Amino acid sequence: TVGVVEHGLFNGMVDKVIVASKSGVTVLEAPKVG
Structure with a gap:
């Protein structure tokens, strides 16, 4: 598939x-979608 x-x-x-x-941590390495 x-x-x-x-x-x-x-x-x-x-x-x-x-x-x-949930842990209160900001994710800076998350890719921006769109």
Whole structure:
């Protein structure tokens, strides 16, 4: 299926951002989408 890898990487990035937000850490290395 096309897009599975990209979708997985995106979910991983989102998970990192969510975890950082919960821990009160600002994620500066998160790529800007759009």
